[in-house]
Amino acid sequence: MQNALFVGVSAQTALARELDVIANNMANVSTTGFKGRSARFQEYLMPVASADSFQRQDRRVSYVIDQGTPLDLSQGPVEPDGNALHVAVRGDAFLTVQTPQGLRFTRNGAFELNPQGNLVTSDGYAVQGDGGAITIGQQETGLSIAPDGTISTNLGVRGRIRLVTFADPQALQNEGGNLFSAQAAPQPAGPESRLEPGALERSNVKPVIEMTRLMDVNRTYSMVSSIVSRLDDLRGTAIRRLADVA
Template identity: 45%
Template sequence: MENAQLVALSRQSNLWNQLDVVANNMANINTVGFKSQNLHFSEYLMPVADASAFLPQDREISYTDMFTTRTDFEHGSIKLTGNEFDLALNSDGFFAVQMPDGTEAYTRSGAFALDSTGQLISASGYPVMTDAGPITFTVEDGRVEIAKDGTIATEQGIRGKMKVVDFEDARTLEKIGDTLFAGENPIPAAQVRMVQGAVEGSNVYGVTEVTRLIEVTRAYDATSKVVKDLDELRRQAIGTLGKFQA
């Protein structure tokens, strides 16, 4: 009974973590550039467990173990905004922003704007990077036009090119919050297709997440019933043994 309860509790604990992931996905269904996450589970085999005296010595106990949280980098839908500094990537790659410590972080969220000094910043307030570093616009620049390949043009001429990077394996990226990712060894993105005056929406699908929520809830309830039944079985066993001893 102890082993059965431990197996059930390991499953219940991971279902709770999965519920947190689903809830976070649903909370960000309207967040620009958000990428949904999923939990992946693995089986953990324990060769020695409590109460093994009632089991064959070579029998292993199988537990549920949370393997990892993975990010789904599928592209979200492109939504037109009309804001000349909003940018959406209709291709692979990530925009680069400069963090306070001077390092770079990467995002698919192109909801950009100008701060009080005219510097292009992300929704989180970090400078957006071009191939030449952060960029600042002045009144003399007039209207800013950004081509599909990221080339920035104003009335003063070409001002640079938006920095768009990619990674050999996006699964190595670490999510650091605010739709930002940390990664190593970025490479220039190939075949960049940028849309000015638009943003990429979240890739969370409400129907899919609701279905997952129902599945997780049902599994959690079923596991809770198993734990409750095992507790009742133990109570009855103790009561029966107590009668024999009396």
């Protein structure tokens, strides 16, 4: 009976974790360039506390283990908006920005120019080019961004937006603000990755699927909670009856 309670609690913990993942996905349905996550679990067979010498051998106890929240790197819908400073990333590459904590990576290409003429994100982080920050003079006109990231004005080429990829993108860590950090060094993006100027990549979260997952998790959590509650009541009844016999 005790094992059954532990198994139920492990299932509730896993379901609560999945609920957090779904809630975060739903909260970012409208976030530009957002990449959703899913929950991954694995069966864990208890390797100890068994006695196989009995006529009826102990059954193995199966728990639930949280195996992480893999990143969904599928392409989100790309919507043109006509803004010359906006870019959508096509492929598996990431944009590079400079933050107070160091270099970070994002798929959010909603750029703008700050008062100093630096190309920045909506949070004010400097977009990185091959040679560092990209600056556009106030007198420059005709700004355009090419699919390879080259930025040009009436004065010529002003820089090229840095696109990078990772050998293991699943190792990227969310840091809030639609940014990722990485322990491994990024690599220059290949020709299969490019920018689509005058457009933005929307979130790749599918609301209908997430709502279906949410209902399924809630239903399963309620079922497991009911089982755990009944087992707890049964244990209490057994203890009281044993006390009466004594």
